[in-house]
Amino acid sequence: MSLHRVSSMSSHEHVRGSSPARSEHRKMSFNPVGTWVPPAAKEEPVGAFEVSKTRRLVQVAAAVVYCLFAAGVVFGYAAIKPVLVDEGVYGEFCADVSSINAEATTTCYEQELRLNLMFTTAAVATNVCALPVGTLLDRYGPRVCGLIGSCFLAIGAIFFSFASQLPFDGYIPGYLFLALGGPFVFISSFQLSNTFPRHSGLILALLTGAFDSSSAIFLFYRLLYTASKHTFTPHRFFLVYLIVPICISIAQTFLMPKNSYKTVGELVAQAEDPSNDVHPIDQHVSDEGRLARLREERRQHRESVVSEITSLLGRKGEEGDKQTQAEERKKQISGVWGVLHGRSAFQQIKSLWFILITLFTVIQMVRINYFVATIRTQYEHLLSDHQKAVQVNNIFDVALPLGGVIAIPMIGLVLDNTSTLFVLTLLVSVATAIGILGVLPYLWAAYANIALFVLYRPLYYTAVSDYAAKVFGFHTFGKVYGLIICLAGILNFFQSALDALTHKNFGGDPIPVNVMLLVMALAVGVALVGFVWYKSRKLGRDRLEDEAEGARETLMPEPNGEVADR
Secondary structure, three states: OHHHHHHOOHHHOEOOOOOOOOEOOOOOOOOOOHHHOOOOOOOOOEOHHHOOHHHHHHHHHHHHHHHHHHOOHHHHHHHHHHHHHHOOOOHHHOOOHHHOOOOOOOOOHHHHHHHHHHHHHHHHHHHHOHHHHHHHHHHHOHHHHHHHHHHHHHHHHHHHHOHHHOOOOOHHHHHHHHHHHHHHHHHOOHHHHHHOHHHHHHHHHHHHHHHHHHHHHHHHHHHHHHHOOOOOOHHHHHHHHOHHHHHHHHHHHHOOOOOOEOOHHHHHHHHHOHHHHOOHHHHHOOOHHHHHHHHHHHHHHHHHHHHHHHHHHOOOHHHHHHHHHHHHHHHHHHOOOOOOOOOOHHHHHHOHHHHHHHHHHHHHHHHHHHHHHHHHHHHHHHHOOHHHHHHHHHHHHHHHHHHHHHHHHHHHHHHHHOOHHHHHHHHHHHHHHHHHHOOOOOHHHHHHHHHHHHHHHHHHHHHHHHHHHHHHOOOOHHHHHHHHHHHHHHHHHHHHHHHHHHHHHOOOOOHHHHHHHHHHHHHHHHHHHHHHHHHHHHHHHHHHHHHHHHHHOOEEEOOOOOEEEO
16 A cells, blocks of 8 residues: 555656756665665566556456455454354363353453454564565565465465364464465565556556455455354365465466566656667677668667557656646645655664654554454443444444545545645544544444544555655665564554453453553654644745745846846
8 A cells, every 4th residue: 555655756756966857767666675685686677568458457457356365364353253253263261161152252361362462463474574575576576476475375374274173373373374475465566557657556546455355355254154154164264265375376477477567767768768779799890881780770679669668658748747747746735755865764764753653653553453453342341232342343344445445545635635744633633533432432433433443544554655755755765664664563562462451450441551542642643743843844944945045146137227146
């Protein structure tokens, strides 16, 4: 999701110290560790015009389908958790087995903690996994990443299918491998947005929508499990699910590109570079006539390539100008664009810009995953009614993937047409509203909480990446944004401590923990918004002073009619 927002702007960043009129096209790296690892030789990316339109269409369609079945299935935990409880997973951890009723609709503390640890581990792995995925994608290409992802998915499905028969706990490693496979499959698909550059936004939106909708896979399984009167067990389901990684492997081997498609910037650079007409071997050609013919053949080939690229990208003139103007408008609206561009990653990480957004991201990610993992048990206590809690859980299972899809166009409009300060204020306001609704013991509050939550979740993830791109820039995006998400992922292990606190210290009452998280999020959020407000005002004053200084340097007429330099 996050890459959706930054990729549309990556080719418009200006080089500091160069002419303002000169914009250099860059390929945005997916590698969060950048030059921290030694470079490796790799094959050049391929231009979309070199592949048939039909093949490219099939590649995009295949990626959307397999992302729908694999990219984020672990986030359907709230849907599959009742099935696991019904199957007695971790039921042996309950000291008093009689505390679990015949239908296994409730859990004891030890069982609840163990189940939630399974999800917490997966959520942490999903975020931390951005580091190796980015490195492997940049060094070895999307096909290798896709194959690794399919292997992880297959291992996870096998572990989960046979977990009850293994001499060790197979559920946590099984869910962990399912979580690891998702990012490898999903992130390696983003380069397919370059198959049709004029429709890159639509392709990215489809992939993002597939990721959000993939959490519904476990919802559909739970419905089948219920309809089959519990005969379609997790063992059978995950054996069937092995079809998914097998199909992904086949698609990666025979259909998907080995190397990433060229970005718009790379295509334009290729089209505008006349140096390809001259080769180093020309100095060994003594026949002037033959040399002229060779260069003419290269020139004609380049012009043919230019024609292909122009057809792929569309008309350069008016459409290009409109796109550039739109991107410049977004920069001006942001209010903070470029504030730390050109700084080293270490300088950026030391700044309050990084510290505050990281603290906010950590707290919000813990809140989000804690709610996903404990929604049913929270509302069993809040509503004092098991059936109502089940009803709330069922609605949430449907709303979570649906909300992600619905939110996509809204997110684009908000981030493209409002300032970064407004976006952060919106995030803090909605997060506060969710926190308040989450402690009210009313059914209407539960439904309102779910509605806000499923829209807020994709907005939050996308807004953080958008903030990182605008504030820190694309040269260090992989390092800085990767570190933010990695830290937030690792610190998600605090979710287990919150579970223990809720059950041991507060007797299952979620209100104290939710209030604590609400206060922490509000305090950090207000500090972040206040800091950005102060800095954006200062940046605005600096820009006005620069414009005024430029105006003073304009030649103005003196009263006697002479011209003087002001």
